[in-house]
Amino acid sequence: MTGSAWPELLDRVRSDIPALLADFLEELARLDGYAAGVVPHDDIERTAVGAFEIFLARLGDTDDAERSAQFSGELGRKRARQGMRIDQFMEGVRINFxxxxRALHRAAAPDLVDELVSNGERILGVVERYATEVQAAFLEESQLMAQQRRTARERALAKLFARDIDSASLAAAAELLGLRADATFELVALPGADDPRVIVTAQAWRGALLHVEGDVALLFREREGRSAAEPDGFLAQPGAHIAEVRGVDSLANAAALASALTRATGGAEPTSLREGFAQLLRPDFATLIAGFEHEVVGDWHAAPADERDRFTETVRAFVRSGSIQATADDLFVHRNTVFKRLRAFTRLTGLDLTVPRDAAIAMLALPLGPSGSAPAVSE
Structure with a gap:
C-alpha cells in the first residue's frame, strides 16, 4: 500500500499533462516514421494523452483494466495498419516512458523524491506491462496483415493461371501483383512442388513469382528487356522453360504447355520447348500411327534391344547438332563410327537423318529425348 503522498505526486503529474504532451511531440517529431507524417498529428496527440492517463491510472491503482487493455490493443493494431515498423513504434512508446x-521527477522535487524512489518497482511494472501489451497487439496485427497479403497474392496468382477468367479480373490480379499486363514474361515449370529446392530456387531468381498447381511449381518473371534466345540461368534445375510469354493473358497457356512438357520429358533436366517438342508431341503421334509403325520406322522393333540402345544414343546426339564430328565428340568415338551407325540406322528404318523430314519422323517416333524417354510406339 502507498501513503497519501503517492496519490499527491500522481495528481501533480496529471496537472502537468499539457507539458508532457509538448515534450513528447517535440521528441517524437525527430523519430523516423512519425516525422514522415505517416500518422496524423491529431491521432498522435490523442493517443499520447490516452497513454499518459493509463500510466497514471495504473500507477494509482484506479485503472479500468478492460478499457486500458482495449486502448493498448487498438493502438498497437492501428500503428501496424498505418505501416510503421516495429522498431519505430516501440521507440515512440519509449519516448512516452x-x-x-521526467515529469515524475519534476513533480517529486523537492518534497516527494523519497516517495518516487520507493515506488520505482511499481513504475517499472506499469511500463513493462504497457510495452508488452502494445507490442503484442502490433505483432499480432502485422502477422494478420501479412497473412491477408499472402492470401490476396495467392488468389491473384491463381487468377492469372485460371483458364476461364474474364479480362477485368485478370487485369485486377496483375495490378495487385505489380505486373504490367503487356509485359513479356519467361516461365518455368519445376517437378516436385514439395521439393525444398523449389523455394530456394524461387528466392534465388530475382523478381520471380511462385505458383503451385498440383505437383508442379510454376515460376515466372518479366524478361526485363532480354531477348527470348538469351540464356540467363533462369532455369538451372530440371524443368521446362518457356522463354517468351507475351502478356499476362498468355501465362495460363504457357503454364499448361510447360507442365505438359515437364511431364512428357520426365523433368529430368532443364528443357526448352524447342528441345522437348518431340517428346511433347510423341503420344499423339503414337496414337495416330498405332498398328502402322512399320510404315514409319521400318524394322526398328525387330532389332535387338542393345542395338536399338546404341542407335538411340547416336541418333539423339546427331539430331541435336547435325554434325558428324560433334556427335563423335559427344560420344567419345571416332567419326567413322558415327558414319557406320547412321548408315546402319538408315538400312534398318529407312530413315536418312540428313533429310529433315526423316529426322523429324525419328524424333517423334523413337525414344530420342533427354534422359532416354520411353518410346512412344509399341514393340
Missing part, C-alpha cells in the same frame, strides 16, 4: 519519468 522517458517523458513520463
Amino acid at each position: 522517458r517523458v513520463l519519468w
Whole structure:
C-alpha cells in the first residue's frame, strides 16, 4: 500500500499533462516514421494523452483494466495498419516512458523524491506491462496483415493461371501483383512442388513469382528487356522453360504447355520447348500411327534391344547438332563410327537423318529425348 503522498505526486503529474504532451511531440517529431507524417498529428496527440492517463491510472491503482487493455490493443493494431515498423513504434512508446519519468521527477522535487524512489518497482511494472501489451497487439496485427497479403497474392496468382477468367479480373490480379499486363514474361515449370529446392530456387531468381498447381511449381518473371534466345540461368534445375510469354493473358497457356512438357520429358533436366517438342508431341503421334509403325520406322522393333540402345544414343546426339564430328565428340568415338551407325540406322528404318523430314519422323517416333524417354510406339 502507498501513503497519501503517492496519490499527491500522481495528481501533480496529471496537472502537468499539457507539458508532457509538448515534450513528447517535440521528441517524437525527430523519430523516423512519425516525422514522415505517416500518422496524423491529431491521432498522435490523442493517443499520447490516452497513454499518459493509463500510466497514471495504473500507477494509482484506479485503472479500468478492460478499457486500458482495449486502448493498448487498438493502438498497437492501428500503428501496424498505418505501416510503421516495429522498431519505430516501440521507440515512440519509449519516448512516452522517458517523458513520463521526467515529469515524475519534476513533480517529486523537492518534497516527494523519497516517495518516487520507493515506488520505482511499481513504475517499472506499469511500463513493462504497457510495452508488452502494445507490442503484442502490433505483432499480432502485422502477422494478420501479412497473412491477408499472402492470401490476396495467392488468389491473384491463381487468377492469372485460371483458364476461364474474364479480362477485368485478370487485369485486377496483375495490378495487385505489380505486373504490367503487356509485359513479356519467361516461365518455368519445376517437378516436385514439395521439393525444398523449389523455394530456394524461387528466392534465388530475382523478381520471380511462385505458383503451385498440383505437383508442379510454376515460376515466372518479366524478361526485363532480354531477348527470348538469351540464356540467363533462369532455369538451372530440371524443368521446362518457356522463354517468351507475351502478356499476362498468355501465362495460363504457357503454364499448361510447360507442365505438359515437364511431364512428357520426365523433368529430368532443364528443357526448352524447342528441345522437348518431340517428346511433347510423341503420344499423339503414337496414337495416330498405332498398328502402322512399320510404315514409319521400318524394322526398328525387330532389332535387338542393345542395338536399338546404341542407335538411340547416336541418333539423339546427331539430331541435336547435325554434325558428324560433334556427335563423335559427344560420344567419345571416332567419326567413322558415327558414319557406320547412321548408315546402319538408315538400312534398318529407312530413315536418312540428313533429310529433315526423316529426322523429324525419328524424333517423334523413337525414344530420342533427354534422359532416354520411353518410346512412344509399341514393340
